[in-house]
Amino acid sequence: MEQETERLVSGAAVTGDTEEQAADAALRPKRLAEFVGQPKVRDQLSLVLAAARMREAAPDHILLSGPPGLGKTTLSMIIANELRVPIRITSGPAIQHAGDLAAILSSLADGEVLFVDEIHRMSRPAEEMLYMAMEDFRVDVIVGKGPGATAIPLELPPFTLVGATTRSGLLPAPLRDRFGFTAHLEFYDAADLEHVVNRSARLLGVRIVAEAAKELAGRSRGTPRIVNRLLRRVRDYAEVKADGTVTLEIARAALDVYEVDERGLDRLDRAVLHALLKLFGGGPVGLSTLAVAVGEESETVEEVAEPFLVREGLLARTPRGRIATAAAWAHFGLSAP
Numbered sequence: 001m002e003q004e005t006e007r008l009v010s011g012a013a014v015t016g017d018t019e020e021q022a023a024d025a026a027l028r029p030k031r032l033a034e035f036v037g038q039p040k041v042r043d044q045l046s047l048v049l050a051a052a053r054m055r056e057a058a059p060d061h062i063l064l065s066g067p068p069g070l071g072k073t074t075l076s077m078i079i080a081n082e083l084r085v086p087i088r089i090t091s092g093p094a095i096q097h098a099g100d101l102a103a104i105l106s107s108l109a110d111g112e113v114l115f116v117d118e119i120h121r122m123s124r125p126a127e128e129m130l131y132m133a134m135e136d137f138r139v140d141v142i143v144g145k146g147p148g149a150t151a152i153p154l155e156l157p158p159f160t161l162v163g164a165t166t167r168s169g170l171l172p173a174p175l176r177d178r179f180g181f182t183a184h185l186e187f188y189d190a191a192d193l194e195h196v197v198n199r200s201a202r203l204l205g206v207r208i209v210a211e212a213a214k215e216l217a218g219r220s221r222g223t224p225r226i227v228n229r230l231l232r233r234v235r236d237y238a239e240v241k242a243d244g245t246v247t248l249e250i251a252r253a254a255l256d257v258y259e260v261d262e263r264g265l266d267r268l269d270r271a272v273l274h275a276l277l278k279l280f281g282g283g284p285v286g287l288s289t290l291a292v293a294v295g296e297e298s299e300t301v302e303e304v305a306e307p308f309l310v311r312e313g314l315l316a317r318t319p320r321g322r323i324a325t326a327a328a329w330a331h332f333g334l335s336a337p
């Protein structure tokens, strides 16, 4: 979704943004012990990995679920690193044909981690091939077409599939059931994000004062990728307008320029809330009317702006339409009628 990936406050990676890719690579924790937050996931995963190491066998297949930018790719790399095995990275949309998958599977090394991002977007035939590969470490490669087609069984080395999905509910049950362990990543709390931003600043050689780190954490929507992105923008500002040190004042001024407010709302979020409050008296108002009022497509309002507004308790979806909550009125310093 174009609008989503262009936003500073989107958890999704910006496709083709080489600065972001480089930063992602530089800032990824390499060991489980360096992975900030998510204590439950860390504990569970460390047991799974320790047991596999003791048995000297590949661990069960692992499913990582959760919103974008919370560290699924990072965790998959940590898993391979902790197991001291190589990792192959691909994504559901890249596997359109069963043959694509067969080529990947048949070239895996013994014990290798195969990371499939957005695994819910794999094609049906590939998905069915994956069932057999996950369970029996074997695939049937179909040669030829029509009545003359034959299935040639191909043995695979044991491997660990790490699947990532933003929506585990979309995974077909037979696929979901073949994962021995599922980790649900939650949004990070402010203290963890502060930890992430301080760690990133250290790695990037950015001087940042504690209050500024806290400020960035509070505006990052519970998402490490966003806090890292805001840090880079704030660093630009500090270098151009001051001596490079990120003070609280610099952080606030920079985020004003980028229109990210103290709660992490950006221009689009605020436009939606503002229209809802000012034009429609707080609602209820239908989605399409609200979208016209802010000059956006209904899908953009529904899929890009609303999830965070709902999560923050600023907007509610009701059968009669969208309504603003008391918190939304308060956010704009207005009193509810």
Ligand SMILES: Nc1ncnc2c1ncn2[C@@H]1O[C@H](COP(=O)(O)OP(=O)(O)OP(=O)(O)O)[C@@H](O)[C@H]1O
Pocket (backbone or CB within 6 Å): 011, 012, 013, 023, 024, 025, 027, 028, 029, 034, 035, 036, 037, 067, 068, 069, 070, 071, 072, 073, 074, 075, 117, 164, 196, 224, 225, 228
């Ligand atoms: N727990 C964490 N501790 C420190 N940094 C983290 C953590 N989780 C994520 N990050 C940082 O956030 C960035 C995004 O993480 P990652 O690419 O793993 O997210 P993701 O969930 O795979 O997102 P997507 O599915 O959109 O690719 C990485 O650069 C990484 O440095």
